[in-house]
Amino acid sequence: MPDFRGLKDIDITFEKDFFPKIFPLGSQNGGGKSTLLQLIFVLLHCSIDEDKKPFIANMLQGFKIADGQDKRVLAIIDIWDGENLVKLGFNCCKKSPILEVVFDEDIKSEDSIDICYYSSAPKSNNNQEPNTKLQCHFTNQNKERVQSFLHKISRKTFLAAPSTQVFIFLPQHSRKLLFKQPSNGDNNYHGILESARYKLRGLFTYDFLAVDLLIKSFKDARDRDFREAIKTGSYGNSYQTIIKELNLLLGNKRINLNEDFSGVNFQLYNNGETIELYPEDLSHGELKRLSIYVWLNSRNIKDAIVLMDEVEIAFHPDWQYQIISDLKEWAPSNQYILATHSYELCQALTPAHVKEIEPKLIKQES
Secondary structure: OOEEOOEEOOOOOOOOOOOOOEEEEEOOOOOOHHHHHHHHHHHHHHOOOHHHHHHHHHHHOOOOOOOOOOEEEEEEEEEEOOOOEEEEEEEEEEOOOOOOOOHHHOOOOOOEEEEEEEOOOOOOOOOOOOOEEEEEEOOOOOHHHHHHHHHHHHOOEEEEEOOOOOOOOOOHHHHHHHHOOOOOOOOOHHHHHHHHHHHOOOEEEOOOOOHHHHHHHHHHHHHHHHHHHHHHOOOOOHHHHHHHHHHHHHOOEEEEEOOOOOOEEEEEEEOOEEEEEOHHHOOHHHHHHHHHHHHHHHOOOOOOEEEEEOOOOOOOHHHHHHHHHHHHHHOOOOEEEEEEOOHHHHHOOOHHHOEEOOOOOOOOOO
């Protein structure tokens, strides 16, 4: 990535042969870690679906091409597909001066795919018509194969982040709402973010227990057991398995599903006594760890690119170290890129796993 917002000359390799495939990405505050994860996410998750392309246009608004040039490189992403290295070059191009109407009249190239149009005008000028297009350029590849690959990778790219993060792929006016008093309805930042989550199925915010995902996991397990009964005459054990796994995460606490599937409740088992727990009885860290597990399980996230921003928030230093083992156990086939400030998290892996961008983390004294 040559130059995007605060990111300059970024060139990082996440080695395909490393195990575990978990890579902390560190820098001081303001280094651009979140920007990097969000750009990777929208380019890979949104480039092929028409209803998601506005999120790319939102992020690129104001990304200008210098006078005298007709193209600017946004990013080059190389992805190993199991057999070959697929090189995707994302380039921004000016509107052809010889055309008067729209980009669609441009001569179609056999080595590139048009993704979306956006305005390179300053962000204060929200009414400017799109005058720049983003293309995905490729070499030594069949165009249909690249399109198929983009479809596949869009379903295999995920971003998890705190909802308090500023998501720069949301509309510019929504970000400005962060500096205004919240209003009712969808005319506030968090309402707009919630609406975006329904369109961006790969986006997850892990601030609180994701009850909807948790109930979905229970229902999916129940349905698998029922299908097993139809097929074999005996119910499967998917439901009991997920209950057992969740209870292992909770230690001496237990989770139970309401009979009508309307919610969940928790109980504490202590010296033979059963005590009902309320939401305030579970720590933020416990709920977050449970949410991450449920998210990976309910979405069946495997063989995927999982981008996680500030995963260590609300975790005790021991749990910051432990989350690496958790991810390796819960879904080991994924490649994880973790934007982090946590030394404990980084120390759970080899130094070669840890990637840094400027300004680099200040090393702790022993």
